[in-house]
Amino acid sequence: MVSVFDLGMPIQWFGFATIVVIIGQLLLYWVNRRARFSRFRLWFILMLLLFLLAEIIHLRDTLRSPPQDEVLFTLVTLAAFTLFALMMHSLEEFSRKFGLASSDFVVGLRLQRALCPLCNKVKLRVPLSKLKQWKLVTKDGRLVEGITLEQLVDQGFATHPQHRRER
Amino acid sequence: MAELITTPITLAIFLLQGFIIIDGIRTYHRVAGSMRWLVLLLLAATALMTARTALHFVRMLLELGVITHLLEQILLLLGFGVLAAVTIRIQRIMQGE
Numbered sequence: 001m002v003s004v005f006d007l008g009m010p011i012q013w014f015g016f017a018t019i020v021v022i023i024g025q026l027l028l029y030w031v032n033r034r035a036r037f038s039r040f041r042l043w044f045i046l047m048l049l050l051f052l053l054a055e056i057i058h059l060r061d062t063l064r065s066p067p068q069d070e071v072l073f074t075l076v077t078l079a080a081f082t083l084f085a086l087m088m089h090s091l092e093e094f095s096r097k098f099g100l101a102s103s104d105f106v107v108g109l110r111l112q113r114a115l116c117p118l119c120n121k122v123k124l125r126v127p128l129s130k131l132k133q134w135k136l137v138t139k140d141g142r143l144v145e146g147i148t149l150e151q152l153v154d155q156g157f158a159t160h161p162q163h164r165r166e167r
Numbered sequence: 168m169a170e171l172i173t174t175p176i177t178l179a180i181f182l183l184q185g186f187i188i189i190d191g192i193r194t195y196h197r198v199a200g201s202m203r204w205l206v207l208l209l210l211a212a213t214a215l216m217t218a219r220t221a222l223h224f225v226r227m228l229l230e231l232g233v234i235t236h237l238l239e240q241i242l243l244l245l246g247f248g249v250l251a252a253v254t255i256r257i258q259r260i261m262q263g264e
Contacts, residue, residue, distance in 0.1 A: 010237055011236055011240050014243075014244050015240055018244045021250075022247060025251050025254040029254070029258075032258050041261075044254075062236075070173055074173045074176040078183070084187055085186055087209075088187050088190045088194065088209060088213075091202070095198050095202045
């Protein structure tokens with residue numbers, strides 16, 4: 001077996017550079033470990049750790065003479081990509097949690113919670129874009145200060161079904 | 168013998184990457200503004216890694232040589248380079264910038 005430090009071939013050099021890039025990213029997360037937590041971030045860190053493991057295995061495999069089969073490497077890579085899929089899936093939650101600009105779908109969900117957190121069944125009778133344009137709702141889906149659900153219902157902009165316990 | 172195990176696993180990785188790309192495109196349409204850049208970067212990293220998996224698969228089947236292996240490694244490094252840009256963006260978001 002060739003020594004781990006005998007990085008004479010370009011393949012090993014690129015593999016080594018990839019490992020350095022992954023470690024760099026993990027260090028960045030370590031430096032900011034007290035920042036607010038999200039599931040997206042957790043999947044991202046776990047995925048990076050698995051990719052780091054896969055790359056170390058790959059580097060070890062390429063340094064062996066004759067080159068080894070890549071069973072373990074492909075298995076760890078599969079696990080890493082599973083976490084990648086989970087990370088991609090939790091992007092919307094990340095977007096909501098950190099108050100980033102969202103589409104009308106996410107804005108609508110947030111507005112529902114703002115209007116009536118008990119039932120989430122408020123129906124808008126005018127498009128969301130109009131409410132934003134008339135400065136009744138903020139761009140990120142919150143009611144403008146001073147505006148209430150009752151006012152929207154009175155103006156005919158929304159309907160709100162009676163709650164069961166109020167009947 | 169090892170090909171019997173690695174080929175289906177590589178195919179599974181390939182399918183998973185396809186799923187990630189489809190899910191990423193769906194997310195791209197559901198978010199807006201700065202989030203779209205984040206999704207685009209993740210999609211770019213996935214595309215580079217998918218190209219790498221495809222090349223890996225072809226290399227395994229046709230038993231191609233060192234040049235293909237080198238190209239694979241370059242694609243992977245580029246993929247992680249783009250992921251590093253994602254990480255930097257996430258850090259800035261979490262710090263409220």
